[in-house]
Amino acid sequence: MSKIDVILAGLEKVRPTAPGEWVACCPAHEDRSPSLAIKDTGDGRILLHCFAGCPVEHILAVLGLKLADLMPEKRLGPVEGLKRLPWNPRTVLEAVAFNVTAIAIAAADMAHGKLEPKDADRVIDLAAEILEAVKYATR
Numbered sequence: 038m039s040k041i042d043v044i045l046a047g048l049e050k051v052r053p054t055a056p057g058e059w060v061a062c063c064p065a066h067e068d069r070s071p072s073l074a075i076k077d078t079g080d081g082r083i084l085l086h087c088f089a090g091c092p093v094e095h096i097l098a099v100l101g102l103k104l105a106d107l108m109p110e111k112r113l114g115p116v117e118g119l120k121r122l123p124w125n126p127r128t129v130l131e132a133v134a135f136n137v138t139a140i141a142i143a144a145a146d147m148a149h150g151k152l153e154p155k156d157a158d159r160v161i162d163l164a165a166e167i168l169e170a171v172k173y174a175t176r
């Protein structure tokens with residue numbers, strides 16, 4: 038079984054979204070609708086992103102895997118590593134749209150005095166992720 042097959046077999050509600058890309062329920066948090074994006078880059082790397090913010094290390098721990106399991110056997114050379122963007126623009130836009138929606142919900146909660154300090158920290162993280170996406174798109 039390939040690495041991607043091992044990862045997908047450990048997840049629930051796996052659904053393909055594009056060639057080499059899937060969404061599934063994140064095993065690291067209570068996840069009823071899939072919020073984990075999985076991408077097989079085709080060059081031996083596997084990318085995981087939980088839109089709820091779980092660190093990849095937590096996701097891997099639940100799956101019984103290590104970061105090295107997401108990397109190719111042989112290291113990529115510097116040129117080979119830059120050739121291809123790991124996420125397509127649509128995936129990046131979907132991530133930004135998710136974060137903007139979460140920030141809008143937090144803003145509505147804040148307006149009703151329902152935002153807790155930990156939620157405010159999460160909003161700052163979501164905004165930082167959007168800035169990262171912009172950097173990613175402009176590199």
Ligand SMILES: [Zn+2]
Nearest residue numbers: 063066087091
């Ligand atoms: Zn998660």
